[in-house]
Amino acid sequence: MVFTSLNFAVFLLLVFILYWWVFKKNAKTQNTLLLLASIVFYCMADWKFIFLLAASGFINFYLAKIIAKKEEGKIRSLFFYSGIILNVGLLLYFKYFNFFIQSFVTLFNYSGAGISFTPFHILLPLGISFFTFQMIGYLIDVNNDEIEPTEDLLSFFTYLAYFPKILSGPIERVQKFIPQIHKKREFDYGIAVDGLREILWGLFKKMVIADNCAEYTNEIFNNYTVYSGSTLALGVVFFAFQIYGDFSGYSDIACGISKLFNIRIVNNFAFPFFSTNISDYWKKWHISLTSWMMDYIFTPLSFILRKYKKAGLIISTILTFLLVGLWHGANWTFIVFGFLHGLYFIPLILKGSLKKNKIVAKGRLIPSFKEFFGMLALFILTSLTTVFFRAENIIGAIAYISGIASKSLFSIPYVIEESSGVKIIPKTLLIFIFLFLFVEWFGRKEEYAIAKLGGKWRRPLRWIIYYTIMFAIIFSLLWYGGEKQQFIYFQF
Amino acid sequence: MEKVEILEKVRQILITVLKHEKFEMRDDLTASDVDGWDSLTHMEIITEIETEFNIKFRLKELNKLKNMATLIELIQSKL
Numbered sequence: 001m002v003f004t005s006l007n008f009a010v011f012l013l014l015v016f017i018l019y020w021w022v023f024k025k026n027a028k029t030q031n032t033l034l035l036l037a038s039i040v041f042y043c044m045a046d047w048k049f050i051f052l053l054a055a056s057g058f059i060n061f062y063l064a065k066i067i068a069k070k071e072e073g074k075i076r077s078l079f080f081y082s083g084i085i086l087n088v089g090l091l092l093y094f095k096y097f098n099f100f101i102q103s104f105v106t107l108f109n110y111s112g113a114g115i116s117f118t119p120f121h122i123l124l125p126l127g128i129s130f131f132t133f134q135m136i137g138y139l140i141d142v143n144n145d146e147i148e149p150t151e152d153l154l155s156f157f158t159y160l161a162y163f164p165k166i167l168s169g170p171i172e173r174v175q176k177f178i179p180q181i182h183k184k185r186e187f188d189y190g191i192a193v194d195g196l197r198e199i200l201w202g203l204f205k206k207m208v209i210a211d212n213c214a215e216y217t218n219e220i221f222n223n224y225t226v227y228s229g230s231t232l233a234l235g236v237v238f239f240a241f242q243i244y245g246d247f248s249g250y251s252d253i254a255c256g257i258s259k260l261f262n263i264r265i266v267n268n269f270a271f272p273f274f275s276t277n278i279s280d281y282w283k284k285w286h287i288s289l290t291s292w293m294m295d296y297i298f299t300p301l302s303f304i305l306r307k308y309k310k311a312g313l314i315i316s317t318i319l320t321f322l323l324v325g326l327w328h329g330a331n332w333t334f335i336v337f338g339f340l341h342g343l344y345f346i347p348l349i350l351k352g353s354l355k356k357n358k359i360v361a362k363g364r365l366i367p368s369f370k371e372f373f374g375m376l377a378l379f380i381l382t383s384l385t386t387v388f389f390r391a392e393n394i395i396g397a398i399a400y401i402s403g404i405a406s407k408s409l410f411s412i413p414y415v416i417e418e419s420s421g422v423k424i425i426p427k428t429l430l431i432f433i434f435l436f437l438f439v440e441w442f443g444r445k446e447e448y449a450i451a452k453l454g455g456k457w458r459r460p461l462r463w464i465i466y467y468t469i470m471f472a473i474i475f476s477l478l479w480y481g482g483e484k485q486q487f488i489y490f491q492f
Numbered sequence: 493m494e495k496v497e498i499l500e501k502v503r504q505i506l507i508t509v510l511k512h513e514k515f516e517m518r519d520d521l522t523a524s525d526v527d528g529w530d531s532l533t534h535m536e537i538i539t540e541i542e543t544e545f546n547i548k549f550r551l552k553e554l555n556k557l558k559n560m561a562t563l564i565e566l567i568q569s570k571l
Contacts, residue, residue, distance in 0.1 A: 144556075146555060279530070279532070299531070303538075303551045306536075306539045307539065313532060352511070
């Protein structure tokens with residue numbers, strides 16, 4: 001069930017009613033319902049792997065308890081590393097097995113070995129990149145004595161399988177989630193309304209911005225050899241907005257749904273396009289992944305390499321971002337994507353510390369020239385890496401970027417409409433993106449752009465805003481044929 | 493070594509690494525309170541502290557640090 005489908009809306013309504021009116025007795029009954037709903041949700045998405053999810057849950061739950069009971073030493077380390085190997089092994093097998101074997105075969109064949117390899121047909125369990133990372137983080141935190149293992153199996157499985165986050169994150173931490181569900185949740189009208197508002201905004205980002213950008217992105221990227229440099233550049237811009245609208249839209253919907261149950265999950269995005277340096281960008285883009293990588297990869301690496309000072313930091317950063325890239329997919333394009341982002345950190349590391357720059361142009365309506373050009377430069381740099389994210393292979397990505405850097409970069413961009421063969425300039429979509437950026441800019445201090453929009457206005461005026469957004473969603477569905485695009489991060 | 497002496501040495505290290513003195517050495521001081529004390533400078537600060545006091549931290553110990561008070565306590569425990 002996709003979040004943007006009618007089926008899911010019916011499912012959510014049913015769970016909401018049951019949660020607050022039937023299963024409301026105590027935390028245990030509420031969690032039982034959430035777990036059952038999550039199992040149904042996962043089975044409807046991919047029933048084949050529900051047993052894998054269950055097995056992962058049981059093994060990690062009991063391993064954590066064993067690790068916590070043992071004194072520091074060889075036995076504890078044995079259980080801990082067994083758990084890590086198991087979780088990483090799951091990911092390696094389901095997601096990367098064919099990729100690694102194929103890569104080795106290609107490498108050997110460069111020396112004339114002449115080996116052939118038929119990839120295995122391995123199905124990818126939905127959400128595996130997210131739930132294995134949660135389990136790995138959990139075991140590490142228990143092993144480091146940072147948290148006590150959860151004693152309550154129901155709470156643990158509710159956390160693991162929680163349907164708003166199981167398929168595409170956020171990568172939630174046990175210590176933030178489980179304490180919330182140990183207590184009975186009381187219905188809070190304000191939080192529920194806030195949740196609905198955030199869902200509305202997430203739907204707008206996904207269905208109006210992301211899905212419509214996807215129409216043009218697919219056309220341009222699939223036929224990049226026929227388009228001018230300016231159109232290819234536009235394709236990069238559209239893809240940047242597509243992926244932002246898609247993933248942050250999903251995250252907003254997930255957060256909003258959670259609020260309906262009076263549960264908070266981490267906000268995965270904080271207006272990354274309004275960053276002026278790469279470090280700030282990654283503190284605002286896919287926040288749960290970045291903080292996971294920081295805590296469990298970068299910090300240990302930089303600690304081990306600390307005697308090498310800045311060189312150690314550079315190596316740690318690049319290795320971390322190589323892993324960030326690889327996490328996204330089993331393709332060299334994702335590795336290059338991560339590598340480029342790691343490289344972007346080098347000037348910052350050599351320069352020294354960063355200025356804290358949480359909200360650009362804080363307290364001001366308009367950014368300064370320096371801030372504006374900083375944001376623009378960063379947008380260009382990060383958008384160019386998305387070419388590797390989107391391309392099928394590295395050669396295609398390089399060819400695409402070379403196509404941008406041509407004389408036709410200064411021509412008027414157009415897209416050829418598939419059905420009619422007519423050249424069109426996507427003006428409507430550009431207007432939508434501009435308005436979207438406008439709203440995001442003015443809401444950048446908030447948890448999500450429209451969190452406080454019209455908060456001080458009278459209700460009828462506020463509702464005009466909401467109806468306008470709903471109209472945009474419906475208009476987009478009708479005008480653009482309602483072709484739904486799957487959420488991009490479902491593939492991870 | 494007295495706590496006051498440790499505090500002063502740590503303060504000097506912070507000034508050297510972060511290149512400013514815009515912070516107050518108080519028990520509840522955390523990295524997020526200090527301009528420039530981030531993931532990039534954190535390890536540099538830790539390394540300087542290890543060199544200054546001739547001690548070695550373990551990663552587990554660093555992960556448990558909450559604020560300046562816990563950092564000073566950890567340094568004292570290793571002297």
